[in-house]
Amino acid sequence: MTSSIDAGAFARLRAANFVSAATRLTDYDLPRIGHTIGVGEDEIHAVMEVEASGGGFDRLKRPKMLFEPHVFWRNLSGAARTRAASLGLAYAAWKPGAYPTDSYPRLMQAMVINETAALKAASWGLGQILGENHKAAGYATPQAMVLAFCNGGEAEHLTALVRFIVTNGLYDELRRHDWAGFARGYNGASYAKHGYHTKLAAAFAKWSKIKDTPWSLGMGEPVLDPLAPMTAAPPSPAPQPAPTGGLLRSGVQATGGAVRSGLAGFYDLIHTAFRKA
Secondary structure: OOOOOOOOHHHHHHHOOOOOOOOOOOOOHHHHHHHHOOHHHHHHHHHHHHHHHHOOOOOOOOEEEEOOOHHHHOOOHHHHHHHHHOOOOOOOOOOOOOOOOOOOOHHHHHHOOOHHHHHOOEEEOOOEEHHOOOOOOOOOOHHHHHHHHHHHHHHHHHHHHHHHHHHOHHHHHHHOHHHHOOEEEHOOOOOOOOOHHHHHHHHHHHHHHHOOOOOOOOOOOOOOOOOOOOOOOOOOOOOOOOOOOOOOOOOOOOOOOOOOHHHHHHHHHHHOOOOOO
């Protein structure tokens, strides 16, 4: 897990209003990172499209972010909660249609009240990972996650997304294209109300018709194990058959990596419930 960060580095990022280099994904990042959980480009594209319209940064080169006042509420108490509520920054229950076009002004106001609680109450980047779930994504603090997203670009967003999927044991649902099961674990109990599963299915169907980037092991950067930031000593790999339904059409068998038959007990130990409306 990413260790504590240089407080000065985050302070400078905050002073810059979270504007960064906004480095985009390369053609090889999707198959390279998706390979670690046994999926190809289409599955990853589907999640990114539904969560962040396919891009991790906005036009001002800030990570795409949605501030959730009801999440801010549950991360506050006492006078801080009262102040936030009086400013319209926090309320007890989620309200439909209550989001401004740009959430950053709200976030900046909220950070004046409580920086960590404000960062926890926002969804970030390509995977729209809620700041509350920074540990499940592999970061010690929400500040560390946001700083890494800005410095590492969309490849860091995607790696964090995969870590989150692994931590919550959702890679099997993604490989099987069990969109309801994946949406339930990723988006919470209200997934059907918001149609996340049907949106994922439609996005996957669209991307399945588009030719993938030819890729194989050894091309570009080394394949990352998304479990590496979570533990210094993951279980030993065990042989397993190639997965079905989630193979790269370039012919690469997506075996090994983070998908190991011996991980069931490990997931039970590190499972983190995803809380999101």
